[in-house]
Amino acid sequence: xxxxxxxxxxxxxxxxxxxxxxxxxxxxxxxxxxxxxxxxxxxxxxxxxxxxxxxxxxxxxxxxxxxxxxxxxxxxxxxxxxxxxxxxxxxxxxxxxxxxxxxxxxxxxxxxxxxxxxxxxxxxxxxxxxxxxxxxxxxxxxxxxxxxxxxxxxxxxxxxxxxxxxxxxxxxxxxxxxxxxxxxxxxxxxxxxxxxxxxxxxxxxxxxxxxxxxxxxxxx
Numbered sequence: 001x002x003x004x005x006x007x008x009x010x011x012x013x014x015x016x017x018x019x020x021x022x023x024x025x026x027x028x029x030x031x032x033x034x035x036x037x038x039x040x041x042x043x044x045x046x047x048x049x050x051x052x053x054x055x056x057x058x059x060x061x062x063x064x065x066x067x068x069x070x071x072x073x074x075x076x077x078x079x080x081x082x083x084x085x086x087x088x089x090x091x092x093x094x095x096x097x098x099x100x101x102x103x104x105x106x107x108x109x110x111x112x113x114x115x116x117x118x119x120x121x122x123x124x125x126x127x128x129x130x131x132x133x134x135x136x137x138x139x140x141x142x143x144x145x146x147x148x149x150x151x152x153x154x155x156x157x158x159x160x161x162x163x164x165x166x167x168x169x170x171x172x173x174x175x176x177x178x179x180x181x182x183x184x185x186x187x188x189x190x191x192x193x194x195x196x197x198x199x200x201x202x203x204x205x206x207x208x209x210x211x212x213x214x215x216x217x218x219x220x
Contacts, residue, residue, distance in 0.1 A: 002058045004060055005036055005061055006062075008042045009040075009068070013085075017084050018085065019085060020085055021076065021082060021085050021086035021130065022115065022118060022129045022130070022157075023088050023135060024089050024130070024143050025143060026092075026144065027051070027090050027093060027094075029092075029094065032054070036059060040061065047062050048089060049061060049064055049070075051089075052092065052114070054093070056109060064118070069083060070088030070090070071083050072136060075181055076176045082135050087122070089114065093144075096144065103143070112151070115152065115157045116155065125219070126157075126159040127176065127215070130194075131147070131190070133194070137186040145200055147193075149194055161215045163214050164217065170216040172188065175216060175219075185203075189202040195211050195215070
């Protein structure tokens with residue numbers, strides 16, 4: 001069951017704009033109730049469509065047809081109005097500032113169920129299921145290197161790379177990262193948090209390039 005916690009922080013999506021992105025965040029606050037208060041505070045001017053607590057409880061804040069204010073200054077594949085085309089989901093987690101930790105199974109199970117419902121309503125391709133760090137790599141780290149992207153991909157939500165040995169074609173901008181705006185190192189670190197979390201150093205080494213090539217093969 002989804003609880004209704006309406007936020008006033010939203011506006012109209014651009015006319016005719018399809019919802020074709022799903023952006024995942026962590027709250028970066030001490031608990032879910034504190035995050036809900038902020039996301040529903042008109043003075044804060046931030047929101048998301050949904051928030052999922054660590055126990056799996058889901059709160060709906062903004063109707064999917066409206067533009068929630070979650071991505072901020074961001075860009076993907078040349079598109080800068082990410083809020084206008086995305087659904088945003090916040091995951092309760094203290095984040096890197098307050099004691100970052102893994103996302104519990106009940107929270108992940110609830111997220112997978114919610115994402116599958118969203119994907120049944122909206123034509124969101126796998127390479128448009130992203131973290132906040134992917135669309136704002138110079139500013140954000142969330143949901144971070146402890147988030148289990150592989151489990152989402154196994155459930156049919158987003159992509160997981162099939163590495164290609166010895167193939168070094170393509171670059172991060174070709175996949176969608178805002179390399180000119182955010183810088184190559186920040187984009188590489190965001191890529192690693194999502195697809196090679198064991199080592200986040202901002203360097204696209206041979207392993208990362210093989211993973212990137214495998215991802216590009218899936219969207220070509």
